[in-house]
Amino acid sequence: MSDPHTETSREADAPAEASRHFIRQIIDADQASGKWGGRVHTRFPPEPNGFLHIGHAKSICLNFGLAKEFGGACNLRFDDTNPVKEEQRYVDSIIEDIRWLGFRWEGEVRFASDYFDFMYECAERLVQDGKAYVCDQTPEEMRKARGTLTEPGTPSPGRNRSPDENLDLLRRMRAGEFPDGSRTLRAKIDMASPNIVMRDPVMYRILHATHHRTGDAWPIYPMYDFAHCLEDSMERITHSICTLEFENNRPLYDWFLDNLGVHHPQQIEFARLILNYTVMSKRKFLELVRDGHVMGWDDPRMPTISGLRRRGYTPESIRAFSEEVGVSKYNSTIDVVRLENAIRDDLNKRAPRRMAVLNPVKVVIENYPEGEVEYLDAVNNPEDASCGVRGVPFAREIYIERDDFMEDPPKKFFRLAPGAEVRLRAAYWITCTGVVKNDAGEIVELRATYDPQTRGGDNPPPDAEGKVRKVKGTLHWVSAQHAVDAEVRMFDRLFTAENPDKRPKDAPEDPPEDWDYKQNLNPESLVTLRGCKLEPMLAERGADEPEWSDGIRRFQFERLGYFCIDADSKPGAPVFNRTVTLKDSWSRAGGK
RNA sequence: UGGGGAUUGGUGUAACGGUAGCACGACUGACUCUGACUCAGUUAGUAAAGGUUCGAAUCCUUUAUCCCCAGCCA
Numbered sequence: 001m002s003d004p005h006t007e008t009s010r011e012a013d014a015p016a017e018a019s020r021h022f023i024r025q026i027i028d029a030d031q032a033s034g035k036w037g038g039r040v041h042t043r044f045p046p047e048p049n050g051f052l053h054i055g056h057a058k059s060i061c062l063n064f065g066l067a068k069e070f071g072g073a074c075n076l077r078f079d080d081t082n083p084v085k086e087e088q089r090y091v092d093s094i095i096e097d098i099r100w101l102g103f104r105w106e107g108e109v110r111f112a113s114d115y116f117d118f119m120y121e122c123a124e125r126l127v128q129d130g131k132a133y134v135c136d137q138t139p140e141e142m143r144k145a146r147g148t149l150t151e152p153g154t155p156s157p158g159r160n161r162s163p164d165e166n167l168d169l170l171r172r173m174r175a176g177e178f179p180d181g182s183r184t185l186r187a188k189i190d191m192a193s194p195n196i197v198m199r200d201p202v203m204y205r206i207l208h209a210t211h212h213r214t215g216d217a218w219p220i221y222p223m224y225d226f227a228h229c230l231e232d233s234m235e236r237i238t239h240s241i242c243t244l245e246f247e248n249n250r251p252l253y254d255w256f257l258d259n260l261g262v263h264h265p266q267q268i269e270f271a272r273l274i275l276n277y278t279v280m281s282k283r284k285f286l287e288l289v290r291d292g293h294v295m296g297w298d299d300p301r302m303p304t305i306s307g308l309r310r311r312g313y314t315p316e317s318i319r320a321f322s323e324e325v326g327v328s329k330y331n332s333t334i335d336v337v338r339l340e341n342a343i344r345d346d347l348n349k350r351a352p353r354r355m356a357v358l359n360p361v362k363v364v365i366e367n368y369p370e371g372e373v374e375y376l377d378a379v380n381n382p383e384d385a386s387c388g389v390r391g392v393p394f395a396r397e398i399y400i401e402r403d404d405f406m407e408d409p410p411k412k413f414f415r416l417a418p419g420a421e422v423r424l425r426a427a428y429w430i431t432c433t434g435v436v437k438n439d440a441g442e443i444v445e446l447r448a449t450y451d452p453q454t455r456g457g458d459n460p461p462p463d464a465e466g467k468v469r470k471v472k473g474t475l476h477w478v479s480a481q482h483a484v485d486a487e488v489r490m491f492d493r494l495f496t497a498e499n500p501d502k503r504p505k506d507a508p509e510d511p512p513e514d515w516d517y518k519q520n521l522n523p524e525s526l527v528t529l530r531g532c533k534l535e536p537m538l539a540e541r542g543a544d545e546p547e548w549s550d551g552i553r554r555f556q557f558e559r560l561g562y563f564c565i566d567a568d569s570k571p572g573a574p575v576f577n578r579t580v581t582l583k584d585s586w587s588r589a590g591g592k
Numbered sequence: 593u594g595g596g597g598a599u600u601g602g603u604g605u606a607a608c609g610g611u612a613g614c615a616c617g618a619c620u621g622a623c624u625c626u627g628a629c630u631c632a633g634u635u636a637g638u639a640a641a642g643g644u645u646c647g648a649a650u651c652c653u654u655u656a657u658c659c660c661c662a663g664c665c666a
Contacts, residue, residue, distance in 0.1 A: 019606060019614085047666055082665065139664060146662055150594045153662090184664055194595040196662050205664035224666045248596055248661050269597085271659090276603095324615070326605050328598095331659050335603055338616060348629060383629070414627065423625060457625045474625050559626045586627040 021327040023062070023268055027070055027239060030266075036238040040072030041106075043237050044098070045228070047079045048090035048212075050282035051297045051304045052097045054318070054339070055273040061322035062270070063241055064103040073106035075235055080113050081227045083211035091212075093297075097305040100550060102315045112222075112231050113213045119222045119230050120174065122260050123185055123203055127166045131259055132203060133158050134169035135186045142184075145191075146199050152192035153199045159188060173206055176219035180206050187226070189255060197252050201225055229253035233263045240265040243272040244329065273325065274333045276498040278303045279517060293521060294494070300566075300577050301494040301525050311491065312554050312564035312579030317346040336493065340580045347554060347562045347579070352380045352387060352545055355425065355476040356557040356576075357533040358488055360399035362480060363446045365430060368396040373479070376456060378426035380544055388544050392535055394427050397480040399533045404475045405446060407435060414473035416446070422473040425558060429454040429471060476558045483533035486574040489566065490527040495520045532576075539574065554579070 020028065030036055042063040046056065067074035076098060080086050095109065126132035135158040137145065147153035161169075170185055172178065185204040193199055203226040208219050222230075229252075232240045247269045257264040274280065279288075280303060288294045288302070297304055300311035308318065321342035325334050355378070375391035400416065409417040416422050421431040434447035453460040462468045497504065497520040504520075538555065548554060554564040561581035569575045 021605085025608090045666095049666085079666070085665075135664095137664095142664075143662075148594085148662060152594095181664060196595080199662085202664050207664080221664095223664075228666080244597070245660050246666090250596090271598090324604085326615095328605070330598060330604090332604060335616080338604075341616070344628090353626080379625085382624095382626080412627095425625060427625095459625090471625090473627080476626075556626085556628085559628070561628095582626075582628050584627070589627085 019326065022329070023066065023239070023241065023270060023327055024069075026266075026268060027066065030238075031070070039238050040067055040070040041075070041236060041238045042067045042072065042241060043075040043077050043232065043235060044105075045077045045079045045112075045231070046094050047082070047085070048087065048094060049082070049085040050090060050285065051093050051306055053280055053285075053305065054275065054303045054308065055280050057101060057305055057318050058273040058322045058325070059241070059243075060098060060101055060103060061319050062327060064098075064105075065319075065323075066239070066241075067106075072238075074103070075107070075110055075237070076105035077110040077231060077235065078112065079224070079228065079231070080111050080211070080213060081222050081224060083207065083209040083221065086212055088212045093306065097309075100309060100315055101305070101318060110231075110235065111213055112227055113211060115227075115231055115234050116214060116218060116222070118234060119227055122230060122256075122262075123222075123226075124167065124170065126187065126203075126259060127170055127185070128163050129259070130163050130188070132185055132187050133161050133166045134173065135159075135184050135200075135202075136182070137184075139181065142202075146196065147191070149196070155191050156186065156200065158186075159200070170204075173204065173220050174218075176208065178206055180208055182206060185220075187252075187255070189252075195248060195251060197225070197248050198255070201252060225249055225252050226256060229256050229265075230260075230262070232265045233257060236263050237265040240267045242267060242269055244269050244331070269329065270327050271329055271331050274331070275303060275336050275339065276333050277336050277493040277495050277500070279495070279500050284517065287518075288494075291518075293518065300489070300491050309550070309552070310566065310577065312347075312552065312562060312577055313343050314346050314350075314548075314554070315550070317343040320346065333499075343562070343580055344583070347556065349383050350381075350546070351554050351556045351562055353378070353382070353558050354538050354555045355392065355478055355535045356486070356488070356538065356560065356563070357399040357401055357476065357478045357483075358490075358529050358557075358560065359402040360478075360483075360531070360533045361402045361405060361443060361446060363398050363400055363430070363448050363477075365396050365398070365448050365450050366433065367449045370396055372396070373482075376426050387546070390537055390542060390544055392426060392537070393479045393482040394424075395479045395481055398424070398477045399480055399483060400424075400446075400475050400477050402443075404473075405432070405443070407443070414471075415475060416448075416473070421469075421471050422475050423454070423457050423471050424477045425474050426457050427455075427477065428452070428457070429460070474559075476560075478533045478535050480533075482536050484536055484539040484574070485530075486532045486534050486538070486576055488529045488532045488563065488576045488578065490529060490578045492522060492525050492527075494522055494525045496522045534574070556582075 044060050044063045064074045135156045137156050145154045184202045186200045186202055189198045191199050202223050204220045204222055207221045210216055250267050298306035298310050321339050373393050373395045376394050377389040378392045379389055380387035404415040406417050416432050418432050421429055423429050428450040430448040430450045432448050436445040438444050460469055500517040500520040503515050552564050557563050562579040563576040566575040566577045
């Protein structure tokens with residue numbers, strides 16, 4: 001039962017040593033004062049109008065994580081108050097993503113639409129109390145009457161209607177008597193408030209739309225500000241955690257809750273996650289998918305949870321990342337290398353090593369007997385001895401990486417070159433003895449000799465003077481006759497600019513409307529390699545290959561990076577996705 | 593120009609009137625059958641100016657900069 005994956009997942013969270021960020025401190029204080037009777041009840045309230053992204057993952061980890069940490073509970077509740085934008089398929093994908101991230105919610109999945117009756121009752125009560133009224137203004141009229149940031153608004157004519165008249169009108173709205181957009185129900189607060197949110201906000205709008213759950217039962221739908229606080233209240237949420245932009249709305253929630261005299265959760269705002277080299281809005285995701293810049297919402301280049309999953313990210317790495325970036329009210333930008341680092345860190349410990357040659361060049365080992373094959377033991381994971389070894393076939397003809405050979409190498413090039421000796425990982429030391437080129441001058445084959453005394457990659461015995469020969473470089477390789485062909489998709493960041501939304505200074509001036517973030521798309525974000533050569537173990541699941549909790553098979557291709565098997569794979573035609581490269585101080589130093 | 597938030601090394605985040613710490617990055621070096629991992633070391637910060645105090649990142653005043661709000665979206 002002690003499979004290495006559950007162990008790692010426990011380590012990945014480690015809230016005990018985690019920093020006491022400001023929300024933890026608030027809860028600490030509440031627990032100390034007994035404010036909620038020791039209760040901690042949070043919720044994650046997505047709108048089912050798109051796929052979840054890494055920013056949501058941070059919120060999910062926060063809400064579910066806090067509940068777990070304080071022995072409380074966290075609800076999953078869909079904020080489905082706008083039927084024209086919401087769909088069941090989004091509900092399904094969101095549920096899948098949260099489960100995949102490893103979180104379980106309290107009770108059943110909840111929906112704002114479950115509370116529509118209650119919300120409506122609340123609305124009638126506010127009308128009866130003279131605190132809400134039906135407004136007949138058109139959207140344009142309402143906008144003009146709202147005033148500006150510096151000027152107060154002017155009251156709607158409907159503002160002084162009697163409660164009885166308002167109640168009658170509201171009931172007729174609810175009965176479906178009026179066309180879309182003809183009337184609204186508004187809270188009677190303060191048209192001169194410096195906080196525009198408080199200038200008689202709309203509570204209900206008329207919308208004859210079919211809702212994905214309530215069907216045609218309702219011709220009116222509550223607005224977010226009115227609905228959301230009541231949903232939290234209904235569920236007796238203690239800590240209602242949301243992003244910074246809702247800070248302005250908090251006084252309005254307070255107003256609704258206090259005037260209704262219902263359970264009043266504490267709202268706490270934190271800064272949403274911003275990552276560089278990517279975009280993070282549903283509108284842009286939709287656009288990238290629609291225009292074919294990516295293959296879909298789950299394209300491995302997308303920062304969606306489904307995209308990261310397909311890319312090969314593990315739930316553990318995303319949870320660790322979320323914890324590591326912290327929680328504050330400062331609008332900071334996180335470097336994507338932090339995310340890449342999180343997945344490297346996890347996969348380094350857990351991913352079995354395999355050898356794969358992506359850009360192959362053949363090497364013929366001239367002094368190795370023709371027709372002979374031997375199986376050499378290769379370590380599956382140097383980080384975890386319990387993973388054991390596997391047999392890798394070796395023969396006279398092998399493939400190595402084209403980049404691992406240079407005819408005229410610079411200093412400090414530890415790989416293969418004419419006359420140079422290198423180690424083949426887990427196999428023999430070879431020395432390059434020749435280069436075969438075609439008429440175009442391209443290298444088509446390398447010739448080499450091997451040293452039988454280095455079998456397994458070991459150092460050869462000392463020579464007559466007691467000196468031991470050494471090599472600096474170790475190359476990965478694959479036996480030509482045993483190699484399995486594969487397609488490998490090399491993903492890179494989707495945008496070349498740190499902030500894709502920012503117009504570069506050298507962008508053409510006119511017409512300025514012509515420029516948008518898509519100009520920053522990275523044309524090389526996907527490079528598909530075909531005819532890659534894999535060691536045979538990669539073609540089938542080996543006995544020594546661990547089972548991943550989500551069924552996705554992930555590997556380290558030695559010296560290259562981490563890769564996973566894509567769902568596009570077919571029997572005999574495997575497709576791998578590159579999750580992330582290994583850190584490479586050679587190329588960083590300008591080696592390549 | 594109204595209101596609401598925010599500002600600590602390159603990046604992110606602690607310190608809550610008493611030694612500015614941690615992580616990531618970068619740079620050195622060690623180790624190495626992955627130029628990976630690991631290990632050791634170096635680097636660099638309180639937005640500005642005043643004030644209170646024995647003592648200020650922390651309290652006060654002023655300034656600067658950034659973010660959010662004028663949907664019948666959430």
